[in-house]
Amino acid sequence: MFWRRAASFAGTVIAASILIFIATEIAPGDAARFMMGVEADPVALEALRQDLGLNGPPVERYLRWIFAFLRGDLGISYTYRVPVSDLVLERLALSLPLAFGAMLLSAAIAVPGALLAAKNVGGVRDSATSSAAYLGLAIPNFWLAMLLVLLFAVTLQLFPAGGFPGWSRPAEAIWALVLPVIALGVPQGAILLRLLRASLIDTASQDFMRTARAKGLTEWQALRRHALPNALVPVLPIIGLQFAFLLGGAIVVESVFYLPGLGRLVLQAVTQRDLITVKAVVMVFVIIVTFLSFSIDIISTWLDPRLRRQRL
Amino acid sequence: MTLSLEHVRVEGHGEAVVSGVSLCVDPGQVLGLVGESGSGKSMLLSAIKGLLPKGFTASGDITLEGASLNTLSEAEYTALRGGHVGLIFQEPMTALNPLMTIGAQVGEALKIHGQDGLGRVEAALSDAGLSPQTVPPSRYPHELSGGQRQRVATAIALACQPKLLLADEPTTALDVITQKSLLEMLKARCAEDGLAMIFVTHDLALVEDIADTIAVMKAGEIVEHGPAREVCASPQHPYTRALWSAAHWHASPASQVASSPVLEVVDMRVRYGQVSAIEDISFAVPEGSCTALIGPSGCGKSTLARAVMGLERDQSGRVLMSGEAFTQPTPKQRRAVQIVFQDPFSSFDPRRRVREILLEPFWAEKQKPERPDLVKVLKAVGLEEDALERFPHAFSGGQRQRIAIARALLAQPKLIILDEAVSGLDASVRAEILALLVSLRQEQGLAYLFITHDLGLLSGFADQVLIMESGRIVERGETKSVLAAPQSRYTQALIEASPHLEQA
């Protein structure tokens, strides 16, 4: 069962890699001309083509790329002239903590909020939480980021307005990530809260909740111990999807805060037509997201025994 | 007296759903509370356990072992539930948390009331009839059958040795044999532990066996109350009498049985992947007769019905309709067989009006039946013309089954397959629908293939009986002979377990 899923995820990654290859090497036509511009010197163009190995049959080029990737060789960035793998590792050191921090924050908002709302459905606390959630998700995360900078960095001078000092200065590094994590995590938390609340309300009306109350559990105990785990089951796959969205959102937030993350890297690469970097970084993103989906799948199986071995 | 109710009243949203109920139950006694949907029986139970829905309040005296329950706070009620009062409900399939082992769920009940100790979980489960060898506490609910899950629910309810058990239709969703063994287990617990039980049901025949006293409820009031034997032998109130005849309904069989078969099935087999769902099925339904197909849930009866209609993907075997092969039938040929399903709430497209629903078998025809024909079938099933423009959700379960029968009639079939068509209905409604089917058969010479798990329903009605188990027909023959001298072990168990069967 495990291996079947693993194979399925490998398949997804491969299919995605083919799409990436087509988009970056085949679709632009002559990749070298695309990268150097229309006015480029034909000799320089040919040299670049040789350099990048663009003069071969597509399948061969694709396979060469994939095998190099698997070896850890992501190519040399056209703009920066350094190995892309170095760039990626450097940037990951920021993007991953940022994404995880935001995920944690959103969970910290969503779970208590949803429980509170579900316990008091229709009541004041429910309306208040739901309205807050609505506002939270309507606000674009990059706008929230700008507002946070305006308030906390410019006006109150509590946090830096941007930039990242690197992990060699851990305290400052964490401080620099606070506002970005909030900007990403709050809208995310709002979305999760609404989803979890709906799932909880749905679960709370199911028959086993009656049994739980009949045992002598209070409403609160029944909600926490029985409803919540069951409500999480349909929400988990969505969390996986949301992480993908978060990584995407991180790209934009990184731009607001001028953070040297993976997102800004790929953005700059696209603007500068550095297709090598674009290819590699998109691939890295896809692998991270797919791996996360895979992990969520495993967690789901652990949580819900019905998804395990097909015994009966 | 374990539980005593005096002038209990439940009101909500401006009306009284329970009024002036006075009852009592003694230790070791079973009180059968009988009523149909809307009688207020569930509300009464909710009042006793303190779990009334929002907007409803209870008044009157409710006393448990001398202590009044009216003045309890929610916290005190919580301590009561599971500890002094056990509760079991109707839907065993969804009654347990699917993510926790059954042992953990029973253990939780013990822990809440401070009674967890070594072996208590196993003891509770085995007292409910689940031996640790076959059903260990590490099992998950989805690995158990409906009957087993209900036993787990019972174990949870009785784990802390409560004095009172409130059982709200606990066996309604189970088949007869499982039902019987569950009832026996409950009755034994009452006798052994001095447990008082209120057993709620809509089925009077069911409660005859198990109850010491019976109370009949209608529209929120108790209309009859007394020792079980008396209430059943000589019911006083007209409603009780009506329930009684509904429960003991039977019809006389057709006057003669025609020889030529309207349906013939030869060597039918259906597979799901590698597994064989039904195998080796051959039988015939004579014209104008009724054949009952009886078996436990999961034996393949519905699969067989679908296969007869040609709706299963992987099926083999021959089906003959009035002697002609019924393979790849045209929509017109398909009209010869009509089917009525069990669940009246999912039988119709919620977005279609009754008029469109009735005409569905004619979807491929240019010439469709006209309005007068539609009105005629509606009247034949006891509905009025104004039903035509309405949507399914405007009708009750019994009315929807009538609409389904009307649709079947409109197509002028030779055979109607009824797949547990009355199982989901209250006893009195069920009796009405069955009476309707009997009269239609007599008028129009219809043949029926009646699928059910309840033998008692059809003992008088069916001419021949086919008993199915695990995908095969294990016994067959004329109803009278099979009932008089059952050959297979299963048939014998079935006869013993059926509450509606008139014991000769």
Added chain:
Amino acid sequence: MMRLIFGGFIVIGLLALAALSLVWSPHDVTVFNIPGRFSGSSQSHWLGTDQYGRDVLSMILNGAATAVFVAIAAIAIGMTIGVALGLAAALGGWKDSVLTRVNDVIFSFPGVLVAVLLTASLGPGLLTAVLAIGVFNIPVFGQLTRSAARSLWQRDFILSARAVGKGPWRISFDHILPNLISLIAVQASIQISLAIAAEAALSYIGLGAQPPTASWGRMLAESQTLFAFRPALMIYPGAAIALAVLGFSLLGDGLRTLLDPAK
């Protein structure tokens, strides 16, 4: 009920303004007016002017048209293709496996990256934004339709339809799809709200609408270096985005409550 009214109100207002801006706006947004830049609210410029002297109100109106156009076009694409695929997948067999695979692959790309890839191939612009958001919505509607259709297929009335001889595609269109419409409509409303946010994000990072096409996202990007100096330039477009997203979101939720219990 409140939500429906509120949301509907905002949405209708938004659509009206967007339509209006196509034929008229208080000032021409393509003309720079450097001497008149950074002016505050006035008679002729209700919301003031930006760093190039353009009327902010007109920019907001035109940005509304961009947002609405991209969102609706993208959702139309995603919905049509997604629902068709979902209905096919619900029929089972190889169609189902193909759809699940396609969904997995598309979902493995964080939304913005689809736009990045398309930009690499097609260059930035409105079309890229519409395609990127549209492609991402295909699996959203595909999944939704597939799982809802699958549970409908289990219902008895479908068995009835099969029993009278209707084929799977006929059943899909006659019975399944009509019973899914309310679900799809609700989701469409919510997806439009997300699409508006996505369009804003894309133009913020430069991959969406290109100048001179007005876009709220780009207004935010341009105002970023100036917000210490003139925060209002950042507030208006951001608030516009939030309001538009809120409107469609409320509408979707209101529709859901309206359509559900009525069944």
